[in-house]
Amino acid sequence: MLFLIRRRLLNDSARLGRWGERRCERYLRSKGLRPLARNYSCKVGELDLVMVDADGSLVFVEVRTRADESFGPAEATVTPAKRTRVARAARCFLAAHNNIQDRPLRFDVVTLILGRRGPPQIRHYERAFVP
Numbered sequence: 001m002l003f004l005i006r007r008r009l010l011n012d013s014a015r016l017g018r019w020g021e022r023r024c025e026r027y028l029r030s031k032g033l034r035p036l037a038r039n040y041s042c043k044v045g046e047l048d049l050v051m052v053d054a055d056g057s058l059v060f061v062e063v064r065t066r067a068d069e070s071f072g073p074a075e076a077t078v079t080p081a082k083r084t085r086v087a088r089a090a091r092c093f094l095a096a097h098n099n100i101q102d103r104p105l106r107f108d109v110v111t112l113i114l115g116r117r118g119p120p121q122i123r124h125y126e127r128a129f130v131p
Contacts, residue, residue, distance in 0.1 A: 009114060010067050020065025020112040021048055027122050045089030058105040060090045065112045074111035087131030
């Protein structure tokens with residue numbers, strides 16, 4: 001059964017991305033974070049996940065899901081331009097939700113590598129970048 005699910009994910013990159021975001025959210029919940037928003041979009045960019053840490057900090061999470069890392073590490077795809085778009089989208093999110101603007105915040109990256117066999121590999125980079 002797992003083989004069929006894996007094959008379906010490997011054949012559809014959009015499905016793989018959605019699956020990765022859901023899996024990432026579950027992983028972060030297991031670490032004590034609470035979801036605030038998923039796939040927040042505004043004119044300047046998109047945020048994959050916005051979570052709240054146990055200390056009340058807002059965590060803007062960029063999720064990178066890959067079938068494998070044969071072309072390089074997934075975290076390397078979070079380029080300076082992508083970091084800028086995420087930071088702009090975060091400012092847009094904060095402006096739209098002015099009741100949470102005074103909280104500490106951070107930008108994390110979570111990579112999820114499906115692979116051909118075995119369990120998916122999840123790596124969480126807290127404070128991966130500062131805009």
